[in-house]
Amino acid sequence: MPALLCQNLAKSFANQPVVRGVSFTVQAGDILALLGPSGCGKTTTLRLIAGFEQADSGLIEIDGAVATDGRTHTPPEKRRAGIVFQDYAIFPHLSLAENIGFGLPRRERPSRVAEMLEFVGLAGMEERMPHELSGGQQQRVALARALAPNPAVLLLDEPFSNLDAALRVEMRQEVRQLLKASGTTAVFVTHDQEEALFMGDEVAVMNNGRIEQMGTPEAIFHRPRTRFVADFLGNTDFVPGTVTADGIETPLDTLPQRPNLPPGTAVTIASRPDDV
Template identity: 55%
Template sequence: MSNSTFTQGSSETEGTSQPNSTAETVLELDGVCKTYGDERVIDDLSLSVTDGEILTLLGPSGCGKTTTLRLIAGLERPDSGEVLLDGAPVAGNGDFVAPEQRGVGVVFQEFALFPHMTAEENIAFGLKDAPESEREDRVDEMLDLVGLDAHRDSHPDELSGGQQQRVALARSLAPEPEMLLLDEPFSNLDVDLRVEMREEVRRILKDAGVTAISVTHDQEEALSISDRVAVMNDGRIEQIDRPEQVFQHPESRFVAGFLGHASFLSGFVTGDEVETGLGTLSRDRIHGLAEEYDGTKLDVLARPDDLTASPAPGDQSDGEVVHRRYLGPTVLYRVELDNGDVLECMHDHTDQVAVGTRVAVELDANHDLAWFPASQR
C-alpha cells in the first residue's frame, strides 16, 4: 500500500504528479499490459508525456522499464491497453502501427553507429529521402547542435565515447521525430564522462525542443536529467513526479529506498509532537501529518545527509557506530540507536569516528520529513 494517503496528501492539489497541463500531450499509455509466458512484465500501466518533456523510467533490472520503451517504439505489442501518439492509437484494440511509421527515434545503449561511415554520413542516414540540399542543411544543423562540426569526417573508431553518443543522438534527431527514446544512454561511458554527458544530452534535447523518454537504473542520472521521473517496480509505476518531489516525498518504502539510502526513525505521535529515539520532533516538521494520526506509531524517513553523529559520553549519547564505509569524498556511518533503530549518517571524508564509538545523533534536516505508518515495517 502506498503512503500517498498519509504523506503525500498535497501532491494532487499541487498537480506535481501530472505533466504540464498547458502543454500538448504527445504520448499516452492507457492500461497497458504485457506478458511473456506466465510472467506479467507490464501490469496495467498508464502515463502521459507532454510536448518537450524529458521523462525517465527508473527502476531495477527486470522492473519492466525497457519493455515499456519497446512498446512505445513499436518493437513489442501490448496484450491489452492502448498506446497513443498525438492522440492517435498506434497499438492496442486491434491497432498496430509499424515502428518506422511512428515518427519515434531511438538511441540504443550501444549507439549502433555504422563503423564504415563518417559522423556526417551516420547522421545523414535517416534522411535518404530528403532532397540533397535539405539533407546537407539538416546534417550541418545537427553537427552544430551536438558540437561536432570539426569531426564530421571522423569514423566512429576515431571518436571518444561521448562523441559517439552525440553522433547517435544527432542521427536520431535528424529526421525530426515526434519523440526520442533513450535506452540506458550513458551506461557505456566511464563515470566522469557519464556526468558530463548527462548535462550535454539534456541541453541538446532542450535546444532541439524534442520530447524524450529515457530508461535507466541509475538514480542520480534520472534525477539530474529529467523533468519528471517515473519509478517502476514489478511492471507498475510506483510514483511519477518531479525529481525533487519523488526524492523528498516518496510515496512508498520502495521508492524511498531505491532513490538513495533510506533510514527510518520510529516515532509516536502525541499532540503537537512526535517522540523518537532522537528526542522530540515538532509535528509541523512531518509532511502532511493529519490530526487523525494522533496517538499512532509511524516511521520518519531520514536521509544520511539529514543526520550527523558526534562522539558523546554514555549519558548524552543515542547509540553506537556499528559500521563505517569510506566513499572517498564522504564517509557513511551506520548507527544503531538504543531503541533498536538503525540510521545512516553521511560525514565529510575528514571525519574519523571509529566503529564501537558511542555517539549523539542529530537530525538537522531543513525540510519537512516524509513518513510511513509503522505497520508497513
C-alpha cells in the same frame, strides 16, 4: 494535449507479467526519466512505446496519434519515435554524415546532416568513421541521427552506461542541454538515481512492473510515497512511529508533525542525511 500518452500498458513474457498497468503522460518539450532496478520493466516499457514489442493491452498515443490500442499496432518506422540505444548502434561502415542521414529523404540529407553536425558540435567531421571517434563523440552521433527526422518523442535506453564516470557526468549535462535547446520530448531510461534526478523534468520510479511514484525530482527525493521509493533514491534511515494527538511518537522523540491519520496508526519515518 500531451506529446506522449501511455495508459494501462501491460506486457507479459511466457505468462510472466513484466509491465503491469503502467500509465503516464509527457508534455511537449519535457524529459521523463524512467528509473528503477534491473528487471523492473522500464526498458520493456520503452520498447512498447517504440513499437519493438506489442502490448498485451493498453493505449499509446504519440503526438495525438494512436500507436497502440486493442486494434492498432503501428510499426516502429511510422511512430515518429526516435531512439538512442545503449550501445549507440552506429553503423561502423558508414561515415558520420551517412550515419546521421540514414533514413532521411535524399533531397533533405545534405542540409539536415550539416544542421545536425553543427547542433551537436561535430561540424567539419562529416567524413570521419565511427572507429575514429571517442565515446562521447559516438554518443553525439547517435543523438544527431535520432533527432534528424524530427521525431515527436525521443527514447533513450541507458545511453551513458558504457561511458566512464567523468565522461558520463559531462555527457548527461550536454545531452540535457541539447534536448532542451531543440525542444525535444524525451523518455530516458536509467537505473542510476543521480542521473534520473538530473535529467528528468519528472521522474517515474518503477518496481515490479508498476510505477510506484511519479513527480518532480524534488518531490520524488524529499516526499517519497512508499518505502521502496525512499530506499531506492539514496541513503535513508527508517524509524517506526505511532500517530498521537500531539504528533508522531518515535523511539527517539515525539515529532510535532501531525499527519492526516487517526491516532494509533503505525507509520514509518524516513530520514536522509541532509534532513538532519
